[in-house]
Amino acid sequence: MKQPTYTPKAFSSLLGVSKSTLLRWETKDTLPKPTVINGVRQYMPHDIPKYLKFLGKGPLVTTKRRQLFLNFKGGTGKTSISAFYGFRLAQLGMKVLLMDLDPQGHLTQCLGIDHTDFEFTLYNVLIERMDIRDTIIDTPMENLQLIPANLNLSPVELALTSMNARELRLRKSLLPIKDTYDVIIMDASPSIGLLNLNGILASNELFVPVLADFLSYHGLKILFETIATIEEDFDFIFNNIYIFLNHYNASHNICQRAKKALEKHYKKYLMETIIRQDTKIAEAASMGLPLHQYASASRGAADINSFIKEIFNPLPLNL
Numbered sequence: 535m536k537q538p539t540y541t542p543k544a545f546s547s548l549l550g551v552s553k554s555t556l557l558r559w560e561t562k563d564t565l566p567k568p569t570v571i572n573g574v575r576q577y578m579p580h581d582i583p584k585y586l587k588f589l590g591k592g593p594l595v596t597t598k599r600r601q602l603f604l605n606f607k608g609g610t611g612k613t614s615i616s617a618f619y620g621f622r623l624a625q626l627g628m629k630v631l632l633m634d635l636d637p638q639g640h641l642t643q644c645l646g647i648d649h650t651d652f653e654f655t656l657y658n659v660l661i662e663r664m665d666i667r668d669t670i671i672d673t674p675m676e677n678l679q680l681i682p683a684n685l686n687l688s689p690v691e692l693a694l695t696s697m698n699a700r701e702l703r704l705r706k707s708l709l710p711i712k713d714t715y716d717v718i719i720m721d722a723s724p725s726i727g728l729l730n731l732n733g734i735l736a737s738n739e740l741f742v743p744v745l746a747d748f749l750s751y752h753g754l755k756i757l758f759e760t761i762a763t764i765e766e767d768f769d770f771i772f773n774n775i776y777i778f779l780n781h782y783n784a785s786h787n788i789c790q791r792a793k794k795a796l797e798k799h800y801k802k803y804l805m806e807t808i809i810r811q812d813t814k815i816a817e818a819a820s821m822g823l824p825l826h827q828y829a830s831a832s833r834g835a836a837d838i839n840s841f842i843k844e845i846f847n848p849l850p851l852n853l
């Protein structure tokens with residue numbers, strides 16, 4: 535990953551002003567100046583909120599959102615979509631924290647972070663009471679941070695079992711950074727366990743990626759029953775639950791049938807945006823590059839843009 539920047543043309547178009555207007559603003563002391571590299575002006579994503587404020591638009595988010603990507607089934611796109619979505623939000627100027635809740639560390643790898651780049655995981659926070667701020671690592675982007683994971687996180691399930699308030703430890707540990715981020719995005723492992731229960735109770739929105747096949751569809755029933763029990767037992771309720779289809783191929787009959795079944799039984803939660811099958815997603819994930827940097831003109835990148843417009847509506851930017 536490298537720090538993304540915008541050309542004057544791209545930046546002005548994102549803000550919905552003309553390029554000449556943007557260039558004229560350079561004389562304003564209240565606005566950050568573009569960085570000039572090799573004679574070319576470059577605008578920074580983390581400056582977007584200041585430009586929006588100047589324009590009388592914004593803010594980008596009205597409430598702090600803590601979003602968990604969860605499905606007990608593996609391979610549905612939790613990791614790749616949460617990573618690329620999180621990066622894209624940061625590229626649009628939001629302050630984002632990505633949290634890897636899976637000891638396999640796929641989210642960490644998906645962002646090109648090597649296991650030698652960090653020392654701590656959520657294990658140190660949940661079990662050893664380390665301040666969560668000490669586990670956050672920087673990325674090449676100023677407004678994107680990560681709590682990474684690796685196999686050091688795997689003993690967490692067993693260690694949590696004998697602890698007090700074991701379900702609420704993550705929620706409590708987030709208190710010091712509650713207002714630091716616009717969006718906190720958590721990528722769960724495909725399991726039912728105490729770590730994921732902590733993830734649920736620490737978030738306020740749930741994202742469930744599903745594949746358009748009937749196995750995924752049946753798994754949803756178990757997931758929703760589990761969520762209902764948790765909501766009842768802990769007197770907790772998600773602000774929003776979003777189900778979205780991923781890996782979708784409209785030319786496959788089974789995809790269309792699974793989509794119809796979802797529309798029939800989960801209409802309330804089903805997102806309009808569908809993430810289509812796109813090999814660029816798998817390629818970017820395996821190379822540890824954000825999709826919007828690896829293939830910004832791809833189908834997958836366009837679908838993630840639509841996804842963002844649906845979640846953050848109205849978004850004061852021209853995507």
Ligand SMILES: Nc1ncnc2c1ncn2[C@@H]1O[C@H](COP(=O)(O)OP(=O)(O)O)[C@@H](O)[C@H]1O
Pocket residue numbers: 607608609610611612613614615640724780781782809810811812813814815816817819820834
């Ligand atoms: N829309 C898509 N099109 C093509 N490949 C995808 C898509 N979504 C996910 N993938 C790929 O499918 C595999 C499983 O996705 P992953 O995000 O690891 O799922 P999970 O975290 O739910 O186990 C990965 O190789 C990923 O890159």
Ligand SMILES: [Mg+2]
Pocket residue numbers: 612613614636640722723
């Ligand atoms: Mg995963």
